[in-house]
Amino acid sequence: MTQQAAKVEQTGTGTPEQVRAAAEPVLPRWQKTELARHPQRPDPMAFIESIFTDFSEIHGDRAFGDDPAMSCGFARFQGQEVMVIGNVKGRTTKEKVFRKFGMPDPEGYRKALRVMKIAEKFNRPVFTFIDLMGANPGLGAEERGQAEAIARNLREMSRLRVPTIATITGEGGSGGALALAVADRVLMLETAIYSVISPEACASIMWRDASKRALAAQALKATAEDVKALACVDDVVPEPGAGAHTAPEEASRLLSEKLAWHLSELKALPVEELLARRYDKFRNIAQFYTA
């Protein structure tokens, strides 16, 4: 926040422009949040389509339904057989509504786990791609056990016996994102964010004013740079130009390079070593305490 904005903030006076500036100060972390949510930003399916070939979709959770907000299937990555999972946001207004703006229901998470188990059985690596505000907060989602579905994914991903690589491509929204991201390698695109709560929700609770979202974004430290500094992700993927949306093909190429590098590292490990490393990573992650 600029000093002037801070002053306006405290006194509640100033010109209309100053008041507006104070309500929404230009802060670097909020700018990155806006980039992460840019309407032209390639969504997980766009990355999947340009990085993988021969994608063949697998539908349904075999229990309740097929979640249109989650897409899973087998595909080829540089000729290798792999499983791919991504949430789907939709591109037109109509499709966005159908896809629930990319927010999965329990059956989406259960479908994702089901296909991970198929990958495990046939010893194929799993790639997940994440760009969602969160798991769907709905009546049906609660009735069908959203919490249980997420919890189960966390536990099962932690011990899945094949290499796993998760990429936060845009917004990594809380438990709904983590349910696809308990992986050997967790990557974030340079202008992606990964957070326990959205800046808007944080602002409305802690500042009692949703318009303080930029301040909340600043406090939450959810940019790729921040999250990497806190050692909560493994690698940050550079984006071209002013963000992935300015050169989607180049953004995919840069991500693909990183994926190939991480996959080759993981494939070199015996499975017990892979599992031990994944366990140790999550058991020792985010240790911010004093004894």
Added chain:
Amino acid sequence: MSWFKRQGNTIESGVEKSVRTEGLWFKCEGCSQVIWKADVEANQQICPKCGRHYRIDARARIEALLEPGYELVDLELKSTDPLDFSDLKSYKSRLKKAQESTGLNDAIVNATGMLGKHRVVLSVMEYSFIGGSMGAVVGETIARAVDRAIADRLPLIIISASGGARMMEGIVSLMQLAKISAALGRLDELRVPYISVLTDPTTGGVTASFAMLGDLNIAEPGALIGFAGPRVIEQTIRQKLPEGFQRSEFLLEHGMLDAVVDRRELKSYLSRALDFMQPV
């Protein structure tokens, strides 16, 4: 994930639902009768008239479940405020206030001891410490309870009372879900029993991780249990939620809980379950 969403914007909550306030009498939220407080306190914070369960603090809970001679463990950890977080108040000042009012370093107490004839590891959340929210200290302390259960092959019981992840620790708090869930995966592989007890309230990232991963997931009557907070859901679907939505009985009906157990029966229920789960 939001312990805070249902509390009408108050951050340090938890006191208003306990009956330890001034005065000898209070009006029960369950039956609207005027109740003598001492009767409720002598009854594990349950209304003797209607059975309404009020919140009980972590240490009273341990006292009620374990035989004398139990040991409190893993109490030493303190948050380092990883984000240097500040909103209208600093997180450091919220921590200090909560530490002073509860006498705890954070929202969790681990204990080891005997539950009936079973030696157990018990981990109990303290709701009155910043809404029982889970940051790095709660996460690590619960993970240490899992480690103890793994090392000594002792049954683990976790009693949840939490609004979810602790927003003021940002991504660090989210990672605790993964940490504990991974540890529970290992416990599961070793076939060591884990019973999750969900109490009022258990929501957000706590429900979406260890609270739903027990061999048995049981709840106290009338507890609010869910992933998203009721207000968030109401705002999303733009309609009032049905009566009893996200209460224990609702979850039982929808197949999400193994049982709803009265607090006065909890010890005998747990003991019976652990008989069944003993290695043969």
